[in-house]
Amino acid sequence: MEVKKINSIRNFGQFIEFDWDKNISQFEKYNFFYGWNYSGKTTLSRIFRCFEKKQLHKDYQNSKFSIVLENNQKLTDKNIDNNYPIRVFNEDFIEDNFEWNNENAEIDPVLILGEESKELDKQLKQKQKEKEEMERQKSNNENEKNQIERDLQNKLSKKASEIRDILSITNSKEFDRNVLEEKIEEIKDNFSEKILRDNEVNNLRNLIFRQKLETINLSSKIDPKLGQYITDIKNVLNNKVTAQKIIEKLNQNARLSEWVKDGIELHKNENTCQFCGNLLTKERLDELNKHFSEEFNLLMKEIDEKEAELNHHIEYINQISFPDKARLYNEFQQNYENLLNRFNEMKTQYINNVKSLIKELKRKKGKPFETITIDQSINEDIEKKIINLFAEIKKIIEQHNNKVNSLEKEKEDAKEKIKLHYCAKFIQDERYFELKIEINQLNEEIKNLEQKINNIIEEIKEIEQKIKASAIGAKKLNEYLNNFFGDDRFKIEQTENGRYKLYRNDQIAKNLSTGERNIISLIYFFSKLEETNFDIGNSVIFIDDPVSSLDSNHMHRVYAFLCDKVKNIGQLFITTHNYDFFNLIKDLYKYGLGNKNGKFYLIKRIENKNQCYSTIEVLPDLLMKFKSEYNYLFSLLKEFNDTQDKDKNSFEQLYLIPNILRRFFEMYLFMRYPNGKKFKEKANDFFTNISNINGVENMKIMALKLMDEYSHEENPTYANNFPELPEIINSVSFILTCIKEKDSAHFVALESSV
Incomplete structure (x- = not known):
């Protein structure tokens, strides 16, 4: 990456209305600025730092600016959120990364990214002008194409949002501008057929917003056994017990018979009656046992079991339930309610018939020694009726479920028709395909210009000199401090949380001079770049006034330090107000950097129409020629x-x-x-x-x-x-x-x- 010029600056500090002077040479690999205090040097560095920090400076939120890269690409205040490898050392860097005069002062780690940069030699100027003209044309075409595309994309996004609102789609990804464009492609050959009348659209919308109910799972089942029970009970009633000797009194009184039968069980090992206390003779016990024979006992057991089975069946029938009618669509509710009422009536009759069978068993229990005819009022047909009613109710629930499932499909079909309707309207109203043709034509022109530009690039490759910067190996910050000061007066220690504490002579550093802070900050700036494997060779480094508040001795140390650090930087910007240091920079350029690939500029503040503002000019020959x-x-x-x-x-x-x-x-x-x-x-x-x-x-x-x-x-x-x-x-x-x-x-x- 390489910055070629600062295209324009508006309302950024002293740069009120700055535009790049066409008579000023574009930036090279090494760019040096001289300017007095308050001329705008730090302000210029802050513009570069906006791109590093990916945000506008807090004091200039309404400013506007743009810089031009080597490929004629523009970076502006609108697209500062990028990954271009720009790093700036200035007073803001010092303020953001250090806490001075604090016992817990810590240096914040620096986050660094990297990217490739390049520059062209002066010999390429003529060919570069031709290339730049074509790039300008290409840029104009791209800007025009991008504007059309942006406008179209904005309209697509707006239309997609309108369609989402119409269809109450809450997930934007379900129907965004990409989906809209896909739909447009689907109907491009017959889009006019997809346009609906207003009443058709309204009907489809009403269908879409019809309340969706849940499907109903009928958990209850029915298994009536009245017919089987009638048959079983008839068999019991027809069973006649034969006793060795019937005691007529017991035969005529069922309750007494039951009481005596239970008493025999209780008196098996007794000689006296537990009720009256009289002696139980063997003759009396034999007489009772002959009445209550084994056959009698089996019949009683069968009656008890059948009675229990019938009571259990009644409980089962009573537990049969159905969903509330409110869970069904309106068109099913009335019939459903009528069937439920009939079913409940039939269920009552059914249970009454089962209860009648229980009564018959009880009647048989009192007359075990004779056959009994079943009650003719017990109606076996009720079983079939209750089965049929259950089936009808189940059928209505199935109809409801089918409606739920089919309604969802109908809704989806309606949604699709509405989507295609508005897609077709968009094609018609916004001249969609006409704009696409314009974009394709511009793309073709851009492609042709790109080919021409590539041809020119091939022509100038023979005279092109590429300056490749190699990354300097990482060195520890303490080594830099030791080398710079010639002793270990300053030391950095890392804390447990990955931050750093600064010590002077083994004590937490306090009350550092401005010069000391600037020196340590500059060393920290470069050491962190190298520590994090930042690709310095493909980066833009801006160093603002590195000798501020330094004496002559330290100024020469900074010069020596920079001599070692700047040679392999992708693109370098250095500003200074100190003319002695500026002379050292000229020596650095002449002897350390081969006296090539560099430019010198003057930042100055001027007055025009009673307004003071900063500007950038080519360094006057006098300042370049003389060391004074x-x-x-x-x-x-x-x-x-x-x-x-x-x-x-x-x-x-x-x-x-x-x-x-x-x-x-x-x-x-x-x-x-x-x-x-x-x-x-x-x-x-x-x-x-x-x-x-x-x-x-x-x-x-x-x-x-x-x-x-x-x-x-x-x-x-x-x-x-x-x-x-x-x-x-x-x-x-x-x-x-x-x-x-x-x-x-x-x-x-x-x-x-x-």
């Missing part, structure tokens, strides 16, 4: 001074002229008076003996006031109290004239340098 900012500042002042007065109000860097003048004059005085005096003291020494300028004292006061009051960008009242243009013009002219008078040889040398 001094020449560059002189060139800006000279350019302003040489500009016609009528044009100075629109001078691009008018807003910065007071600050430029102050910085330039400070440098000049430092060289002229290296005595340690303060700025105003040196200035007063300088203005002494100026004789060829009228009103020197007043001009001196005005110039010093301008440089003192209006040169500090951090002053919040600065923009509201900007000096008058004549004051700026006169001050610049005065300072340059004074230097020319007092140091003419030096002034001539400055002029020749620009």
Whole structure:
């Protein structure tokens, strides 16, 4: 992956309305930015970090921006959720990953992804322009095609949602835009036949939303045995017991006979009657036993068993039940209820007949020594009637179940017809197939352009130089700290939860200086990239002002550290406000990076129409050529001074002229008076003996006031109290004239340098 340019920025910090200047060369593998404090360097890094973090910066939620990759692909604030390997080191990284001045300060692990990047050599520019033009055409076609597709997809999604609402489909996957497109394909040859009239659609919808009832499982079964029982009971009634000697009194009194029969069992081993206490003679016992013979006992047993069987059968018949009529569709309920009523009536009659059989058994029990004719009112036909009624009820339940099953199919058929109806309407109303033809035509044009682009790529392959970055082996963070500082004053220890604690001289680190924090943060940034096997060679690394708040010694250590780390990075961006460090960067580019595949830029803040904003330019030759900012500042002042007065109000860097003048004059005085005096003291020494300028004292006061009051960008009242243009013009002219008078040889040398 490689970023070629920042296409546009809107309302992101000081980048109010930035558009890439076509006269500015696109980014290369190595990209270095110089800019004063508050010029917009950190703001630029935050745009890149939006892509790393996959979210907008919290302070710029309404901003808009886009960057262009090497394949002319655009990344914008709308598609920052991507897997492109972009990593940014800036003050936000430090803030997000460290907790300072806290005994439990821990370094949060860094999550890293990787992706391939590439760049093309300068020699490819001509062919690249041709390729870019075709890519632009291709991009335009793709944008047009994508717009049509997006609009069509949105309409498909909306229509699918409408159909889901119409059919009360809650699962979006059941009918989404993909399903809708599949249906459209099914009916593309005869879609007009699928369009229904309004009343047809309404009827189908009514069918779909008809209440669906559950199928009914009839658990009860019927097994009536009245006919069999009648036959069995007749046999019992016809059974006549033959006794050796019938005791007539017992024969005529069934209750007495039962009582005596039970008494015999109780007195088997007794000699006296347990009721009256009289003696039981052998003769009396023999007489009773002859009455209650074995045949008699068997008959009584059979009667008891049959009676129990009949009572059990009554319980079985009583337990027969049916589902509530409310569980059936309305059209079945009335008939179902009538049959239930008839069945219950018949069941009552049936049970009464069974009870009559029980009465017959009891009657037989009292007359065991004679045959009895069964009660003629017992109706055997009831058995057949109750079976038939049960079957009719079961049939209605089966009809209900069939209705449930068939209704579901009818509903599905109705749903399908409605779906196809709205699919056909969509084809008709949205010109679906016409749009598909347009998309196919654009695809064909894109394909042709792709072929042409591929042909050009083949032509430029011979002169193309690919810079392949290899991943640097992972090293422990403590090794980096030790190597950087030359001792083990700082140490990182891992906690049980996988986080880290920072120690200084074996104590939890507190009150770190800003410089120490920046150094440790930078080391941590690179060590974590390597620890997690991040593919640095195919990545975009943005390092913002790595020497902020560092002294000269540490600045050179940072330079040495970066020399070792940046060579194999896929694409590198470094910004700095420190001109000494910027000179080291130029050495790094020239000697460490082979003086190729790199670009230098200037980030500056300008004023236009009373509005301050940041912009990006090609680094001026003076800043590139000289290892001193001094020449560059002189060139800006000279350019302003040489500009016609009528044009100075629109001078691009008018807003910065007071600050430029102050910085330039400070440098000049430092060289002229290296005595340690303060700025105003040196200035007063300088203005002494100026004789060829009228009103020197007043001009001196005005110039010093301008440089003192209006040169500090951090002053919040600065923009509201900007000096008058004549004051700026006169001050610049005065300072340059004074230097020319007092140091003419030096002034001539400055002029020749620009």
